[in-house]
Amino acid sequence: MRVTVRSIAFMLVVTMIGGVLLLSLSGLWKTTSSKTPVKFSTGEFAGLSNPADIRGSYSFADVEKNFSVTAETLANAFSFDTSSKPAGTYVAKDIEGAYGALVPEGGEVGTDSLKWFVSLYMGIPYEAEGDTLLPTSALDLLFREGKIDAAAREELASRSVEPPGEGMKSPVVITEHVESAEDGVIKGSTTYADVIAWGVSQQQIEEIIGMPLPGKTTNIRDHLQKNGLSFSTVKAQLQSLVDVSGQ
Amino acid sequence: MKRRGESAKRIRLTVQILFFVVVASTTVVHALGEMGISVPVLAGASLHAICPFGGVVTLYRLITEGAYVQKIHESAVWLLGIVMISTVLVGPAFCGWVCPFGSFQEWIGTIGKRLFKRRYNRFVPPRLDRVLRYLRYVVLIWVVVMTATTATLIFSAYDPYYALFNFYTGEVAVTGYVSLGLVMVLSLFVERPFCKYACPYGALLGTANLFRIFRLRRNASTCIDCKACDTSCPMNIRVSTVSVVRDHQCNVCLKCTSEQSCPIPHTVELNSTRLEDVATREARQ
Ligand code: SF4
Numbered sequence: 041m042r043v044t045v046r047s048i049a050f051m052l053v054v055t056m057i058g059g060v061l062l063l064s065l066s067g068l069w070k071t072t073s074s075k076t077p078v079k080f081s082t083g084e085f086a087g088l089s090n091p092a093d094i095r096g097s098y099s100f101a102d103v104e105k106n107f108s109v110t111a112e113t114l115a116n117a118f119s120f121d122t123s124s125k126p127a128g129t130y131v132a133k134d135i136e137g138a139y140g141a142l143v144p145e146g147g148e149v150g151t152d153s154l155k156w157f158v159s160l161y162m163g164i165p166y167e168a169e170g171d172t173l174l175p176t177s178a179l180d181l182l183f184r185e186g187k188i189d190a191a192a193r194e195e196l197a198s199r200s201v202e203p204p205g206e207g208m209k210s211p212v213v214i215t216e217h218v219e220s221a222e223d224g225v226i227k228g229s230t231t232y233a234d235v236i237a238w239g240v241s242q243q244q245i246e247e248i249i250g251m252p253l254p255g256k257t258t259n260i261r262d263h264l265q266k267n268g269l270s271f272s273t274v275k276a277q278l279q280s281l282v283d284v285s286g287q
Numbered sequence: 288m289k290r291r292g293e294s295a296k297r298i299r300l301t302v303q304i305l306f307f308v309v310v311a312s313t314t315v316v317h318a319l320g321e322m323g324i325s326v327p328v329l330a331g332a333s334l335h336a337i338c339p340f341g342g343v344v345t346l347y348r349l350i351t352e353g354a355y356v357q358k359i360h361e362s363a364v365w366l367l368g369i370v371m372i373s374t375v376l377v378g379p380a381f382c383g384w385v386c387p388f389g390s391f392q393e394w395i396g397t398i399g400k401r402l403f404k405r406r407y408n409r410f411v412p413p414r415l416d417r418v419l420r421y422l423r424y425v426v427l428i429w430v431v432v433m434t435a436t437t438a439t440l441i442f443s444a445y446d447p448y449y450a451l452f453n454f455y456t457g458e459v460a461v462t463g464y465v466s467l468g469l470v471m472v473l474s475l476f477v478e479r480p481f482c483k484y485a486c487p488y489g490a491l492l493g494t495a496n497l498f499r500i501f502r503l504r505r506n507a508s509t510c511i512d513c514k515a516c517d518t519s520c521p522m523n524i525r526v527s528t529v530s531v532v533r534d535h536q537c538n539v540c541l542k543c544t545s546e547q548s549c550p551i552p553h554t555v556e557l558n559s560t561r562l563e564d565v566a567t568r569e570a571r572q
Contacts, residue, residue: 042553043377043501048380048541049298051377052302056369060365063365068365070362071332071333071362072332072336076354242457
């Protein structure tokens with residue numbers, strides 16, 4: 041049997057596009073994560089989900105679904121405001137956005153902190169990255185609930201950071217940006233997400249700073265300092281764009 | 288024959304453009320979604336989600352731990368299965384017809400053909416070329432082993448295909464841009480350089496040429512030895528010297544066949560039966 045150009049074209053379009061359509065109709069075509077971490081297959085914790093597999097895209101509700109830690113507990117541990125936004129809707133990535141400006145040089149509070157907290161909460165051993173820190177609120181919570189003893193708390197204190205103050209409890213999430221009285225004024229705590237929300241495009245920012253954005257929720261001043269750029273110069277340029285777009 | 292060749296060319300180009308547009312629009316819609324802009328009707332997905340090679344690299348983890356490697360989802364594994372169907376039947380037609388990065392290199396190559404005419408695609412010395420063609424198996428092993436051990440998409444930082452469809456997102460590593468630039472420049476001299484020397488998925492699919500059900504066959508008894516098939520082959524395969532093309536680099540573009548380059552009907556064909564037997568049967572009828 042001969043296969044011609046026409047038959048190959050037909051076969052490829054039918055199998056590829058037809059196959060995807062069929063899978064979509066039957067609900068099997070999934071292009072996003074099912075948010076199910078791997079489970080320990082052997083040992084003491086066999087059958088339990090492994091906190092090391094928590095991803096940045098996991099919401100606190102996803103973590104609650106897979107581990108015995110409630111979203112409310114996570115929000116409290118990371119000092120997230122649950123009065124304006126339900127605890128379950130925060131995602132792991134938000135942690136970095138909320139703590140970016142507060143963390144001292146060489147430290148990091150982010151998804152790895154969440155993995156570490158969940159491990160400590162569940163009593164599962166976990167080797168956090170060397171620069172990972174936990175908020176003091178997380179340590180207090182672990183101690184209060186009897187998950188760590190005083191000695192462990194003492195030891196972990198050297199790897200902790202103060203959580204955001206009352207006024208900054210909500211992390212900066214670009215899609216959920218809330219206008220405040222301070223909007224439109226670039227300060228030390230302003231993130232790129234703020235400037236984008238004030239009408240400046242990512243491309244315009246990248247042209248000014250001369251490099252791609254590291255992540256929209258990164259604090260501008262910290263990022264510029266890390267890269268040896270002058271905050272005041274860039275601030276003035278960005279501010280003029282913000283002012284123009286706000287008119 | 289000329290007109291039939293032209294229509295065969297047009298059919299393949301249409302399929303290539305179709306898949307290029309599908310992949311480009313899917314990734315653009317995804318990127319817009321990430322920025323909070325939703326596009327009606329069209330569904331977006333990350334490039335990782337719609338690349339069947341993602342299915343290959345996640346297989347080990349899927350089997351041993353029941354989970355996917357970061358950024359890879361069910362869709363990639365399904366695509367791997369779908370591509371396997373056509374690959375077992377005819378060989379790596381996915382590479383020659385569907386893969387938008389293969390098409391992209393080919394389209395850049397048309398500039399190289401205009402610039403260098405007959406010298407195009409003949410710059411690499413044959414002995415070196417023969418060795419380099421196995422480099423993609425080294426890449427395949429490295430990617431699969433590293434992905435299995437680190438559970439992250441290790442190749443993504445070097446992948447020119449990823450860089451091409453995500454260059455505007457700010458998610459591409461410098462190494463990705465460098466390899467994309469390199470492939471674009473090389474494509475001016477060599478046809479499909481990434482497919483030939485570095486593509487790990489092409490390496491895997493290429494092995495199907497050893498056992499594909501419909502094989503690329505040449506009827507030696509009707510062949511006039513004009514070498515038109517050799518000249519037309521973008522992968523520099525010497526079709527005129529074999530009765531069955533088993534070369535792991537053949538991407539089933541069908542340029543060498545009697546439908547396009549070969550001037551003698553039914554002399555080079557993709558067929559499940561030996562062409563000599565087909566000819567004898569037809570003569571008897
Ligand atoms: S020209 Fe023929 S041998 Fe060469 S890649 Fe295309 S189908 Fe294969």
